[in-house]
Amino acid sequence: MRKTFDEQLKQLNIELIAMGAMCEQVIKSAVLALFGNSEEERHRVLVLEVEIDQKERDIEAMCMRLLLRQQPVARDLRLISAAMKMISDMERIGDQAADIAEITKYMQGKPIPISYLGTMAEKASKMVTDSITSFVERDMELVYSVYDQDDAVDDLFCRVKQDLAVLLKEQQDAELCIDCLMIAKYLERIGDHAVNVAEWVEFAITGSHKKGAEVGV
Amino acid sequence: MKRKINLSLCLVCVVVVLLTAFSVTALLYNDYFEKTKVTLRGDAEYVATATQGNAEYAAYVKKVLHTTPDRITLIAPDGSVLLDSNTDHPDTLENHGDRPEFIEAVQSGRGERTRVSETLDEQTFYYAICLDDGSVLRIGRTTGSMLASFLSAMPIILGCLALLLVLGLLLSGWMTRRIVAPINDIDLENADTAPYDELAPLVERIRRQNLHISEQMEELRVKEHEFSSLADNMSEGFLMLNSQGDVLMANKSAKRILSLKREDVVGRNLLELNRTLALQQLVDSACAGKKDSTLLTLEGREYRLIAGPVAGPAANSGAVLLMLDVTEELAREKLRKEFSANVSHELKTPLTVISGFAELLSKNSSDPQEAALFAEKIYTECGRLIALVEDIIQISYLDENKALPRTEPVDLLKLAEEIAASLEPKCTLKHVTFTVRGQKTEVLGVSPLLHEMVYNLCENAVKYNVKNGTVDVLVQDTGQDIRLEVKDTGIGIPELDRERVFERFYRVDKSRSKASGGTGLGLAIVKHGALVHKARIKLTSKLGSGTTATLIFPKP
Numbered sequence: 001m002r003k004t005f006d007e008q009l010k011q012l013n014i015e016l017i018a019m020g021a022m023c024e025q026v027i028k029s030a031v032l033a034l035f036g037n038s039e040e041e042r043h044r045v046l047v048l049e050v051e052i053d054q055k056e057r058d059i060e061a062m063c064m065r066l067l068l069r070q071q072p073v074a075r076d077l078r079l080i081s082a083a084m085k086m087i088s089d090m091e092r093i094g095d096q097a098a099d100i101a102e103i104t105k106y107m108q109g110k111p112i113p114i115s116y117l118g119t120m121a122e123k124a125s126k127m128v129t130d131s132i133t134s135f136v137e138r139d140m141e142l143v144y145s146v147y148d149q150d151d152a153v154d155d156l157f158c159r160v161k162q163d164l165a166v167l168l169k170e171q172q173d174a175e176l177c178i179d180c181l182m183i184a185k186y187l188e189r190i191g192d193h194a195v196n197v198a199e200w201v202e203f204a205i206t207g208s209h210k211k212g213a214e215v216g217v
Numbered sequence: 218m219k220r221k222i223n224l225s226l227c228l229v230c231v232v233v234v235l236l237t238a239f240s241v242t243a244l245l246y247n248d249y250f251e252k253t254k255v256t257l258r259g260d261a262e263y264v265a266t267a268t269q270g271n272a273e274y275a276a277y278v279k280k281v282l283h284t285t286p287d288r289i290t291l292i293a294p295d296g297s298v299l300l301d302s303n304t305d306h307p308d309t310l311e312n313h314g315d316r317p318e319f320i321e322a323v324q325s326g327r328g329e330r331t332r333v334s335e336t337l338d339e340q341t342f343y344y345a346i347c348l349d350d351g352s353v354l355r356i357g358r359t360t361g362s363m364l365a366s367f368l369s370a371m372p373i374i375l376g377c378l379a380l381l382l383v384l385g386l387l388l389s390g391w392m393t394r395r396i397v398a399p400i401n402d403i404d405l406e407n408a409d410t411a412p413y414d415e416l417a418p419l420v421e422r423i424r425r426q427n428l429h430i431s432e433q434m435e436e437l438r439v440k441e442h443e444f445s446s447l448a449d450n451m452s453e454g455f456l457m458l459n460s461q462g463d464v465l466m467a468n469k470s471a472k473r474i475l476s477l478k479r480e481d482v483v484g485r486n487l488l489e490l491n492r493t494l495a496l497q498q499l500v501d502s503a504c505a506g507k508k509d510s511t512l513l514t515l516e517g518r519e520y521r522l523i524a525g526p527v528a529g530p531a532a533n534s535g536a537v538l539l540m541l542d543v544t545e546e547l548a549r550e551k552l553r554k555e556f557s558a559n560v561s562h563e564l565k566t567p568l569t570v571i572s573g574f575a576e577l578l579s580k581n582s583s584d585p586q587e588a589a590l591f592a593e594k595i596y597t598e599c600g601r602l603i604a605l606v607e608d609i610i611q612i613s614y615l616d617e618n619k620a621l622p623r624t625e626p627v628d629l630l631k632l633a634e635e636i637a638a639s640l641e642p643k644c645t646l647k648h649v650t651f652t653v654r655g656q657k658t659e660v661l662g663v664s665p666l667l668h669e670m671v672y673n674l675c676e677n678a679v680k681y682n683v684k685n686g687t688v689d690v691l692v693q694d695t696g697q698d699i700r701l702e703v704k705d706t707g708i709g710i711p712e713l714d715r716e717r718v719f720e721r722f723y724r725v726d727k728s729r730s731k732a733s734g735g736t737g738l739g740l741a742i743v744k745h746g747a748l749v750h751k752a753r754i755k756l757t758s759k760l761g762s763g764t765t766a767t768l769i770f771p772k773p
Contacts, residue, residue: 014462014486021492136489 005070009079012062016083019055020132020197022048023093027128027190030097031121034104034183035112045101052094056087075207082204086135089196093128096186096193103179110176113167117184120156123149124187127194135201143205146198153191160184218400219393226389230381238374242367250342253360254329257287257344261356264289265346268354287358288341292319294351313355318345322353338365454520454540457527460504462487465535474515474540499524503536512543519544552720559722563605563737567598574598601736608738611669612721615745626659627667629701630692636672637690640679649682651675655692658699660770662750670746671701673739674766678705681764699770709760719744719754743768 026048033041063084066072072080127149134142161184164177203209268291290307291300296314298307313319321328322345333340340362345355361369399412408424411417445468448455454471458464467482475491482490487500495513502509503524510523523539574591581587633653644651660667678688686706693700710718714725722737747754751771758764 010486014488017486017488017492018497021488021494021497024492025494132492136492 005066005072005076008062008066008070009076012059012066012080012083015055015059015062016086017132017136019052019059019087019090020128020135022052022055023090023097024125024129024132026052026094026097027121027125030100030104031118031125033101034121035118037104037107042101042104045098049094049098052091056091059087060084075204078207079204082200086197086200089193089200093190093193096190100183100186103182107176107179110173112180113172113176114160114163114180114184116156117160117180117187120153120160120184120187123153123156124190124194127153127191128197131194131197131201134198135204138201138205140202140205143198143202146194150191150195153188157184157188219397222393222396223386223389226392227382227385230385230389231378234374234378234381238370238377239367242370243363246363246366250360253358254342254344257342257356257358258329260287261344261346261354264356265348265354269349287356290355290357292345292353292355294323294353299352316343316345316355318343318355319353321345322347322355323351328353333362338362338368452542454538456487456538456540457535458487458500458504458538459535462500462504464490471538471540474520474542476516496522500536500538503538518542519547556721559737560609563722564602567602567605570598571595571602605736605738608736608742611742612738612745615742615749624661624663627662627664629658629660629667629671629699630655631657632668632671633675633690633692633701636668636675639672640675643676643679644688647679647682647686648684649679650685650687651679651690652687653690653692655690656694658692658694660699660750661773662770666746666749670743670768671703673743674703674768677739678703678707678764678766681705682707686763694772698772701768701770702765703767704763704765706763709762709764710756710758711760712758715756715758718756 026045029041029044029048032038033045063080066080067077070076127146130142130149131146133139134146161181164181168174168177199209287302289300289302290298290313292313293299296312296319298310298313301307301310304310316330318328318330321330326347328343328345328347330343331340332343338361339359341357341359343355343357345353347353400416403412403416403420405423406427408420408427411420445466448466448468449470451468451470454474455466455468456464456471457466463484463486464482467477471477472482477490488497493513493515495511499509499511499522503526506526508523508525510521513520513522519542521541521543523541525537525539527535527537574595578588578591578595630653633655637651637653640651643649675688675690682688682705688706689702689704691700691702691704693702710725714723717723718725719740721741723740724737744754746752747768753769755767755769756764757767
């Protein structure tokens with residue numbers, strides 16, 4: 001009985017990592033679609049987004065089944081409940097990436113007026129990678145580093161906003177500026193979701209949220 | 218085994234106690250019953266003798282014996298009860314004429330019978346004597362039956378049994394330990410002597426099997442060691458996965474390629490180690506039983522990944538993943554493609570010019586002056602074409618890496634001076650001063666190839682020089698190696714292009730290529746020639762103020 005349960009938990013773990021891998025790829029492709037204006041990558045994002053949604057449903061069903069049949073306690077329960085929260089955050093990441101890809105279609109390869117948008121995309125992407133890695137390795141240090149990285153992404157978003165405001169005053173291509181703002185916002189949201197994932201990783205490992213704030217479980 | 222011995226011993230205890238109790242009871246009871254019979258017979262005789270012909274006496278006896286447990290009955294010859302010690306109203310009793318002891322007494326004077334009560338718990342011994350008047354005197358004594366006495370002794374027996382059991386348990390435990398201890402003490406790893414003869418074949422068998430197993434283990438270990446050291450020394454990455462995607466084996470190269478920092482990769486899922494989706498898809502399809510391969514860029518290098526299913530006893534028992542580094546191969550392939558594209562292009566340009574002028578000539582041959590001009594153009598372009606084809610032949614020759622043609626000592630100073638002489642017209646044309654310095658220095662090499670190399674370097678130095686510039690060729694023997702340095706005051710090479718100028722057909726400035734002439738293969742030939750001579754090329758350049766190219770030959 002316990003053996004099958006352990007097998008199922010291991011499977012859940014692997015499925016979560018697989019979904020994380022998809023999220024990493026979807027951001028990578030979205031960024032490539034943004035900067036390379038690549039139709040192929042754009043298509044890939046949309047395909048991956050659907051796959052991520054499907055994966056979310058699969059994992060959700062898996063968690064429900066585990067909760068119902070095995071009535072897990074303690075660490076197992078934490079892992080499963082954290083998994084259920086993590087997948088919704090990861091699914092959101094997929095959505096944001098798809099949104100970015102959608103916007104790039106309307107930008108028609110116009111040069112991006114914000115030079116450090118690439119840096120921002122890189123940072124957001126790294127946050128997602130780190131949050132997934134922290135789950136794989138059960139690494140608390142990495143969890144904390146994700147929390148820290150979020151500040152940098154938020155700062156970059158503020159900078160993008162200010163610089164775009166200046167550009168708009170200078171009567172630059174307004175539509176492009178707004179598109180850039182949207183993309184920056186989506187990247188910022190991706191960063192937030194990565195933090196959420198990291199928080200759930202922390203919960204799964206320690207049973208507490210964000211640096212020791214106890215949760216009654 | 219202990220349990221079994223214990224149980225058997227206890228069972229023996231119980232059986233022995235019960236049997237003993239039963240047989241002792243039976244023996245004692247029979248003895249007791251016989252004695253009862255004898256006493257009763259005596260009593261009956263006394264009573265009978267006293268009662269002979271004395272009805273009053275009988276009533277007296279009855280009165281006396283009324284309190285005894287014995288039952289005294291006087292039965293009339295017809296069987297009706299005259300007197301009974303159990304009741305005051307003998308007439309209520311049934312006729313006793315059919316009792317066997319009565320019939321026996323009537324017939325032979327004495328009769329006796331033992332009767333067991335219906336509940337089996339008591340039995341009565343009757344003794345009957347026929348009196349002179351024909352009536353029968355019967356005395357019955359009731360005792361507990363054998364079963365009853367056995368049952369009455371039961372508590373004692375059970376007590377004994379319990380005591381014995383406790384004792385037996387302790388004793389049997391101790392005995393069992395004693396019996397089993399030597400068996401437990403057998404050292405299974407190196408069993409040589411058996412504690413009991415019965416165990417000798419078993420121990421011998423174990424000993425032989427131990428030997429067999431250790432031999433096989435050793436063999437396996439050696440094989441595994443051989444395999445893993447072979448696999449670890451492969452430059453290709455090698456991964457074995459089970460059907461769930463867990464790593465069964467990974468060699469050093471695989472760990473390096475997938476940049477796995479941890480050592481304990483075995484038993485972990487591949488997804489935990491590397492989350493590249495393309496890799497995952499490849500493994501999935503291999504686990505599903507389909508052979509597949511893909512190109513993957515990891516850490517800036519290109520890898521061809523080949524994944525194949527492993528057919529085992531189960532339908533899909535895993536996959537093998539092979540990772541080949543194809544970075545250089547792909548780069549070479551790219552270079553080759555570029556080369557052929559460039560060759561066709563470079564060949565086409567002069568041909569177009571030739572065909573254009575030839576067409577003009579064929580249509581418009583009236584003006585001899587113009588015709589001469591066209592012919593000259595055609596001649597120049599033909600020269601270019603020939604130079605190009607010669608260069609291509611040279612470079613393909615070098616490419617083929619054939620065994621070196623005859624090598625001989627070549628004096629670099631003399632070579633440089635010859636080249637200086639042959640470049641004289643060009644120098645004059647560009648107003649460039651060409652000087653050759655140094656002492657006679659010989660290297661072992663292929664004379665025409667060396668000539669070509671030095672010529673190309675010098676020609677470039679002149680060609681890309683500025684007006685009134687200088688070209689300085691210095692030949693020297695530094696002691697460690699032999700150097701030929703071509704220094705110019707030319708336009709220089711931008712830093713970005715410095716790596717690429719040795720590529721075929723590569724030109725820093727494409728627009729200048731036609732004006733300065735040349736095939737774009739010169740430096741490529743230098744590079745290949747240097748390779749053939751095991752020489753190094755050092756290129757230092759400053760944009761706008763000149764370039765220094767140095768050929769460094771190893772000392773023979």
